[in-house]
Ligand SMILES: CC(=O)N[C@H]1[C@@H](OP(=O)(O)O)O[C@H](CO)[C@@H](O)[C@@H]1O
């Protein structure tokens with residue numbers, strides 16, 4: 001067929017560097033931008049096949065999220081706005097690594113295996129972040145779609161969650177919202193205005209929020225959103241990309257891992273409510289400093305607690321019997337899990353790291369709140385739960401308290417981006433909850449106290465020697481490692497530690513928590529030494545933090 005000739009011709013313009021092998025990992029492909037041109041072209045091809053197969057619009061987002069500006073990456077978005085189904089991740093890896101002269105054969109294999117009707121129309125939406133490499137790389141995706149005869153729509157600069165939203169809107173024929181950036185702002189800001197009506201007498205101070213945009217796309221988009229929010233919120237946007245470097249000493253990942261204020265580009269006063277987005281605005285963390293200048297972080301665990309408390313109270317007031325659960329990973333602070341299980345008495349589930357795992361687990365419940373500790377998360381409502389809430393909101397025979405709760409639940413559904421974690425949507429929901437509950441960031445922080453914790457990285461020659469079980473909380477290989485960790489953990493109070501190979505970097509990650517920061521730091525260091533010794537450490541031996 002003519003398309004394959006075109007693929008061959010075009011593919012020569014997007015050559016694969018010899019010997020390069022890349023894998024579709026936790027967050028798609030991610031590496032130095034200069035190695036990705038052929039990957040982008042080929043993901044354009046794959047997205048076109050996926051669209052033909054599903055008879056739906058597929059999304060492609062060009063971004064490397066919180067990684068340095070020099071990196072880039074790409075991920076595919078499935079019809080309902082969710083991550084690409086895992087069975088197709090293997091096709092992505094095959095296509096990425098196949099030699100130029102085998103490309104058509106690899107394509108034909110996929111077409112045959114999936115019984116794809118090539119006469120079916122294909123539709124692919126493409127978006128990109130603000131990296132300097134993103135323009136040419138997203139053009140390579142568009143070239144791939146065109147080569148296989150697919151239709152494409154280039155959304156240009158958008159946040160990752162906006163891209164997921166567009167795909168979902170398109171494939172639900174507008175039921176989820178209008179598939180434009182403007183439609184996104186309208187849907188979210190209308191829901192926010194409705195929720196904010198239920199907050200009494202907020203002062204300008206209470207409406208004020210400092211936002212660290214990580215010098216990325218989130219800064220641009222939150223500014224665009226601001227005009228839709230009218231006088232409901234007052235934003236000061238720092239690290240808006242006009243000067244600083246993307247993700248450099250700022251942004252959600254920096255703040256979470258370093259447990260400190262953005263080192264660059266932000267001016268705040270003690271007590272000010274602040275938040276940081278990551279480079280593609282799918283993560284958010286909150287923080288403030290107290291009068292002593294001490295830093296207080298409100299991470300994904302605190303966000304999940306705030307949101308699930310709010311929802312549980314509304315369900316009670318509405319008299320709705322819906323099952324709510326919180327999904328976390330092993331990185332969730334032990335205090336958060338304890339609080340959720342024992343004080344709030346909600347179901348808590350732990351999954352492997354990576355949003356797709358949390359997302360799937362959250363789909364099992366009427367209402368599933370999922371957050372990674374690093375601030376990536378959202379809330380999922382089952383169709384049944386949405387229907388019940390809708391019915392109640394339309395019921396004229398209920399008392400005012402139930403009516404109000406149903407109205408708040410309805411608008412909470414609308415403010416949330418259920419397709420994926422979304423810094424802007426999460427920010428609006430958190431701001432609405434704080435406003436409705438008349439709560440300060442300090443009061444939110446006081447719901448429970450985090451256990452001091454530390455995250456470290458260890459370089460080893462092959463991180464695949466570490467295999468884990470129990471949602472990554474225990475290592476089964478190499479021999480002796482888990483026993484060594486168990487012995488170290490016993491030395492400390494309230495201690496917990498685990499190790500796992502990263503899915504996005506060539507490192508082993510070490511996590512430790514304990515009753516004091518000194519203990520958490522010491523435990524993390526000792527476990528790093530155990531990893532270094534038993535799992536083939538390379539380079540210098542890990543040094544103590546103090
Ligand atoms: C400890 C940590 O924050 N890990 C991150 C990181 O995964 P790793 O597999 O740990 O490299 O990147 C993922 C993709 O962004 C994110 O989902 C995950 O939470």
Ligand SMILES: [Mg+2]
Pocket residue numbers: 065066278279280281282283
């Ligand atoms: Mg991100």
